[in-house]
Amino acid sequence: MRAYLFLICPVLLFLGGSYLLPFLGIMQLSFTDPEPGLGQYSHVLSDPLTLSVIWRTLRICVIVTAVSVAAAYIITLLWVRGRPLVRSLTELCIMIPFWISVLSRAFGWMSMLSNRGLLNTWLKDLGLIETSLQLTRNEFAVIIGMSHYLIPFAVFPLATAMRNVDERVLTAADGMGASRLRIFWQVFLPMTASGIIGATLLVFVFSVGFFVTPALLGGGQSVLIAELIYLWIFQIPQWGMAAAMSVILMLAVGGILVLLMRRYGEMAK
Amino acid sequence: MKSEAIVANTTQIEARSVGKKFGKFHALRDISLEIAEGEFLSLLGPSGSGKTTFLTLLGGYENTTSGQLFLEGQDMTGWTANQRGFGMVFQGYALFPHLTVAENIAFPLKVQKRSKAQIADRVAQMVEMVGLSGHENKKPKALSGGQQQRVALARALAYEPKVLLLDEPFSALDKNLRGQMQEELRRLHRELGTTFVFVTHDQEEALALSSRIAIFNHGELQQVGTPDDVYERPANRFTAEFLGDINILSLDGTSGVAGTPIKLPGNAAGLGHLAVRPEHMRLAAEGDANQLPVRLRDRVYLGSKSRLLLETQAGEELMLYLDNGAGPAAPQTGAELRVAWDVQDSFAV
Numbered sequence: 001m002r003a004y005l006f007l008i009c010p011v012l013l014f015l016g017g018s019y020l021l022p023f024l025g026i027m028q029l030s031f032t033d034p035e036p037g038l039g040q041y042s043h044v045l046s047d048p049l050t051l052s053v054i055w056r057t058l059r060i061c062v063i064v065t066a067v068s069v070a071a072a073y074i075i076t077l078l079w080v081r082g083r084p085l086v087r088s089l090t091e092l093c094i095m096i097p098f099w100i101s102v103l104s105r106a107f108g109w110m111s112m113l114s115n116r117g118l119l120n121t122w123l124k125d126l127g128l129i130e131t132s133l134q135l136t137r138n139e140f141a142v143i144i145g146m147s148h149y150l151i152p153f154a155v156f157p158l159a160t161a162m163r164n165v166d167e168r169v170l171t172a173a174d175g176m177g178a179s180r181l182r183i184f185w186q187v188f189l190p191m192t193a194s195g196i197i198g199a200t201l202l203v204f205v206f207s208v209g210f211f212v213t214p215a216l217l218g219g220g221q222s223v224l225i226a227e228l229i230y231l232w233i234f235q236i237p238q239w240g241m242a243a244a245m246s247v248i249l250m251l252a253v254g255g256i257l258v259l260l261m262r263r264y265g266e267m268a269k
Numbered sequence: 270m271k272s273e274a275i276v277a278n279t280t281q282i283e284a285r286s287v288g289k290k291f292g293k294f295h296a297l298r299d300i301s302l303e304i305a306e307g308e309f310l311s312l313l314g315p316s317g318s319g320k321t322t323f324l325t326l327l328g329g330y331e332n333t334t335s336g337q338l339f340l341e342g343q344d345m346t347g348w349t350a351n352q353r354g355f356g357m358v359f360q361g362y363a364l365f366p367h368l369t370v371a372e373n374i375a376f377p378l379k380v381q382k383r384s385k386a387q388i389a390d391r392v393a394q395m396v397e398m399v400g401l402s403g404h405e406n407k408k409p410k411a412l413s414g415g416q417q418q419r420v421a422l423a424r425a426l427a428y429e430p431k432v433l434l435l436d437e438p439f440s441a442l443d444k445n446l447r448g449q450m451q452e453e454l455r456r457l458h459r460e461l462g463t464t465f466v467f468v469t470h471d472q473e474e475a476l477a478l479s480s481r482i483a484i485f486n487h488g489e490l491q492q493v494g495t496p497d498d499v500y501e502r503p504a505n506r507f508t509a510e511f512l513g514d515i516n517i518l519s520l521d522g523t524s525g526v527a528g529t530p531i532k533l534p535g536n537a538a539g540l541g542h543l544a545v546r547p548e549h550m551r552l553a554a555e556g557d558a559n560q561l562p563v564r565l566r567d568r569v570y571l572g573s574k575s576r577l578l579l580e581t582q583a584g585e586e587l588m589l590y591l592d593n594g595a596g597p598a599a600p601q602t603g604a605e606l607r608v609a610w611d612v613q614d615s616f617a618v
């Protein structure tokens with residue numbers, strides 16, 4: 001037993017060095033820069049502009065999580081329970097995005113949605129619109145771009161849950177005369193609830209720290225927390241504020257995690 | 270007990286030359302069988318003999334690859350499980366893991382759109398019937414195997430299906446609980462008059478519960494009959510050996526066994542073996558017609574009786590039971606003895 005503990009020491013050292021120390025640094029910064037005290041926190045939590053960023057981040061992340069998990073549920077359904085051809089095609093669609101960088105994907109959406117992008121051009125050519133629709137540099141674009149990036153991550157916990165569903169339980173429900181709709185809503189969906197919670201956790205935590213996509217597709221119009229922290233570090237250096245914001249973000253995410261995990265634990269019982 | 274098994278003689282389900290292939294593999298071949306309304310039919314056979322497959326074909330959970338199925342004279346071959354509406358207790362129960370005991374039992378009732386009050390009544394009644402009062406609000410995971418079993422039974426019976434299909438419902442239970450549940454099932458069958466088709470590995474269970482037994486082997490139906498039919502008059506060697514213990518003797522072609530002349534039963538023509546149940550074989554007394562010389566190999570003491578393991582002169586093994594009460598002293602191992610039986614208790618296979 002002792003020997004094993006000894007063997008995991010390098011990992012502990014590495015994690016401590018790469019996470020704990022910087023974190024302690026940030027904690028210190030958040031209470032001391034520019035002046036000691038809780039000033040940074042009270043500023044972050046009272047400045048209307050900062051609050052609006054927090055509020056927007058929360059809103060967008062909730063929407064993105066809902067959209068991603070719902071879309072991923074349908075995709076996973078096709079992947080796990082579809083006909084063989086549907087399965088392979090879906091698998092391809094799930095895997096390909098993993099090979100394309102987040103930057104290229106954001107640019108892809110920009111060329112698709114921008115004022116002189118593909119979508120607007122087509123709509124104009126078809127005579128459906130006169131002037132370009134404003135599809136980028138707003139929350140809509142941010143939500144689309146973020147969801148598109150996060151969907152594949154939601155697929156895996158969902159797939160695990162769906163594969164664990166005992167086929168005979170569905171067969172039994174069918175034998176009792178239940179319609180397909182009822183079997184889905186009252187049997188299959190609740191039986192995959194653990195996967196939904198897992199996917200929600202994963203996507204939400206990822207989305208909160210998102211930087212590239214909102215920065216590009218939001219075009220500075222819908223700044224999220226990650227971008228605000230970036231601004232406070234590189235553009236208008238206020239490291240203490242950036243640090244306080246980071247700590248708040250971490251606590252918020254941690255709190256949500258604990259809450260959902262507890263719910264998850266109850267489900268597993 | 271036999272008198273309880275009175276069965277209305279109307280055919281409810283009929284299988285006509287039903288076959289099932291999985292790819293190239295014949296899981297079932299040419300099964301023809303009639304099931305009467307209200308009967309308790311057991312499907313018995315070794316593992317992999319096609320019992321579950323036949324049950325799922327009856328229930329409409331799988332499609333037949335040949336032959337036809339009829340329900341009350343109507344061709345139901347193409348009907349889905351949903352349309353047939355038989356109840357089924359699956360091997361492994363298939364309870365809804367996210368629902369409580371009460372919700373599990375209520376599920377099929379909600380499907381039937383019964384009123385809330387009716388559902389509550391029926392659920393309470395079923396919970397009571399299978400002895401699960403006090404467990405209504407537990408999830409299946411919090412129940413023992415036997416309790417889950419009973420939930421599955423209650424759920425399948427709750428909506429009063431015409432036919433109940435049961436796939437080894439007692440396989441997970443220990444001996445005591447098993448006996449208790451068998452009693453329960455017999456009672457339910459008597460009270461409800463539902464047709465039961467019951468799959469089991471356990472021959473004693475089949476003999477004790479059924480009005481008729483269908484014996485399967487390698488996807489083929491070997492014999493169908495009442496318990497004493499299949500036990501006393503097995504149609505072939507497989508059935509004879511599968512059900513209970515049996516002594517098999519090779520016939521030597523000159524109406525005898527290893528040179529000793531023997532009276533053969535009527536069906537012996539063309540068959541090579543003679544079968545006698547151990548309980549029909551005895552140590553020979555003066556004047557017994559069929560006598561065969563044997564040597565005592567071993568004697569196993571079983572309390573009220575002993576099991577004698579014997580060997581014929583041709584080297585075939587026999588077995589018989591000897592009462593340990595008053596009587597001549599038990600023979601010693603190695604003793605030369607003679608066994609006897611009545612012709613009508615023997616059959617050729």
Ligand SMILES: Nc1ncnc2c1ncn2[C@@H]1O[C@H](COP(=O)(O)OP(=O)(O)OP(=O)(O)O)[C@@H](O)[C@H]1O
Pocket residue numbers: 291294296314315316317318319320321322323470
């Ligand atoms: N879906 C399937 N695909 C391929 N082969 C199958 C399938 N279902 C059953 N079989 C085969 O059909 C044969 C009969 O299976 P079945 O499950 O009916 O046996 P059983 O009599 O119920 O056995 P047990 O007593 O072990 O439950 C087996 O050899 C099995 O491997």
Ligand SMILES: [Mg+2]
Pocket residue numbers: 320321322360436
């Ligand atoms: Mg089986």
